[in-house]
Amino acid sequence: MKTVKIALLGIGNVGGGVYRILNEDKASIGHREGLACEIKYVLVRDVNKPRDLDFPKSLLTDDFNVILDDDEIEIVAEFMGGIHPAKEYMIECMKKGKSVVTANKEVIAKHWPDLNRAAKENGVGLFFEPSVAGGIPILKTLWTSMQGNDIESIYGIINGTTNYILSRMTDEGLTYEAALNDAKKLGYAEPDPTNDVEGYDATYKLSILASLAFHAKVPVEKIYVEGISGISPIDIDYAKELGYVIKLLAIGKKNGETIEVRVHPTMIKKTHPLASVNGAYNAVFIKGSAVGGLMLYGQGAGRMPTASAAVSDIISATNPANFKYTTFENTYETPKCLNFKNDWECGYYIRVSVHDRPGVLASLAAVFGQHMVSIQSVIQTGQREDQVPLRIVTHLAKEQSVKQTIEAIKALDGVIQVDSLIRVEDDI
Ligand SMILES: NC(=O)c1ccc[n+]([C@@H]2O[C@H](COP(=O)([O-])OP(=O)(O)OC[C@H]3O[C@@H](n4cnc5c(N)ncnc54)[C@H](OP(=O)(O)O)[C@@H]3O)[C@@H](O)[C@H]2O)c1
Structure with a gap:
């Protein structure tokens, strides 16, 4: 039996789960x-901190150099989080011939070029399956199971926090604030919760996913981002009436x-498989040129699901045949x-508050029409009130034309305010 010596950088949530699996499933x-x-x-910050995990405290160190200088250590698994010093520690380890496993989406999304180069130049492995969608083996699927496809599109529910909040709002009619409070508890x-609710966490994961799927480096800064903090129960109810559910989707498409x-x-249509991904669960729906649509579903975070992906990477890292470097320009x-x-x-749903008087709808x-945005349906509820909501759903329209339309209608006589704009994806 081959023995491999490993160092864990961090033993919090994820590191603790990895420790448990490697010991209990030895x-x-x-x-x-x-x-x-x-x-x-x-490696930890504070060796004296009380911990919820039962393990020999003799393993603990707060000195990274002890790990770096120990030639017996073949694999370093980083579960500290943050950019610094995680990035520097990983690069230094790779320079010393140690393979690296990480769950750190932010550092991969922002510093993949440096990390990839360090791995390649030193002939070691760099593995980061747990960084995207926790326990779902989506990166391995893209790397090793879909080579016969050009990937046309990916649609991911890849942030459990926002999916939990939207699910509670949809199923129980909770306000955003109430659902967020429960999510915190x-x-x-x-x-x-900014990183999650404003969509930034999902952009890190989409950057990694889209780069592998489209075989091209997709920088985080190129990703348009809008979070869920503006979603109101009214829009969730209107979406239901129209046959839709609202999800925070990470979308990537490639054409040429x-x-x-x-x-x-x-x-998204309530009949689509992604619509039934509820609570803190994640799913990624991919369309490949040969395979067609395919969806992976599971727990996108949490100690044991994330550790499941990390342990798989640790095992992969023991065999150089599994080392992979990006072949696109990284x-x-x-x-x-x-x-x-x-x-x-895409399609657009727009809710506008207007005065209920003749001519407003026509204007x-x-x-x-002036902005070439074609209306599919208009629904007005309430009559002869000072303020009535109009719900407009468009056919496929261009993002910039819709933005110009919104600016123009804000200035119209009879329009009180534009309350919300939610994009509609009918053709997933
Ligand atoms: N939690 C999840 O469900 C999940 C899912 C997917 C990916 N991830 C990613 O996994 C990583 C770890 O997350 P986590 O939730 O496990 O974090 P966590 O519970 O906060 O644990 C962090 C661990 O790293 C140690 N640490 C942090 N900074 C350090 C430093 N500068 N030097 C030495 N040790 C340091 C901490 O030491 P002390 O114990 O002494 O404080 C702690 O043991 C993050 O990149 C996160 O994005 C997490």
């Missing part, structure tokens, strides 16, 4: 893989050398041949 991993994974060090949302990447609340600059689109096409319709 016999079955040994039996199945012919491998003994021995954890020699665990249950540990699905951080005390400062043109790529569109965006994260925003999206209305640089900080966007390749000149790629065109990132900010004028994509609104005229503005849509």
Whole structure:
């Protein structure tokens, strides 16, 4: 049996789960893989901190150099989070011939070029399956199971916090604030939830996913992002009436050398498989040229699901045959041949508050027409009230034309305000 010595950088949520699997499943991993994974060090900030995990405290160190300088350590698994010093630690380890496994989506999304180069130049492995969609083996699927496809599109529910909040709002009629409070109490949302609810976490994951799917580096800065904090129960109810549910979708599409990447609340048909992904669950729906549509579903975060992906990477990292480096140009600059689109096409749902008087609807319709935005349906509820809601759903329209339309209708006599705009994806 081959023995591999490992160091964990961090033993919080994810690191703790990895420790548990490698210890509790030692016999079955040994039996199945012919491998003994021995954890020699665990790096932490504070060696004296009380911990909820039962493990020999002699493994703990707060000195990274002890790990770096130990030639017995073949694999370093980073579960600290943040950019610094995680990035520097990983690069230094790779320079010393150690393979790296990480769950750190932010550092991969922002510093993949440096990390990929360090791995390639030093002939070691860089594995990051747990960084996207926790326990769902989506990156391995893209790397090793879909080579016979050009990937046309990906649609992901890849943030559990926002999916939990939207599910509670949809199923129980909760307000955004009430659902967010429950998410915090249950540990699905951080005390400062900005990164999740404003969509940034999903952009890191989409950057990694889209790069692998489209075989081109997709920088985080090219991703349009809009979070869920503006979603109201009224729009959720109206979406239901129209046969839709609202999800925070991470969308990537490629057509020739043109790529569109965006994260925003999206209305999808309630009959689509993604519509039934509820609670903190994640799913990724991919369309490949040969396979057609395919969906992976599972737990996108949490100690044991994320550790499941990390342990798989640790096992992969024991065999150089599994080392993979990106064959696309993985640089900080966007390749000149790629065109990132900010004028994509989709449907739009727009809710406007107007005064209920003759002529208002006609003037609104005229503005849509002037901007070449074709209206599919208009629903007005309430009558002879000071303020009535109009719900407009468009046919496929261009993003920039819709934005100009919105600006123009805000200035119309009789229009009180534009309350919401939610994109609609009918053709997933
Ligand atoms: N939690 C999830 O469900 C999940 C899912 C997917 C991916 N991830 C990613 O996994 C990573 C870890 O997340 P987590 O939730 O496990 O974090 P966590 O519970 O906060 O644990 C972080 C661990 O890293 C240690 N650490 C942090 N900074 C350090 C430093 N500068 N030097 C030494 N040790 C340091 C901490 O030491 P102390 O114990 O001494 O404080 C702690 O043990 C993040 O990149 C996160 O984005 C998490």
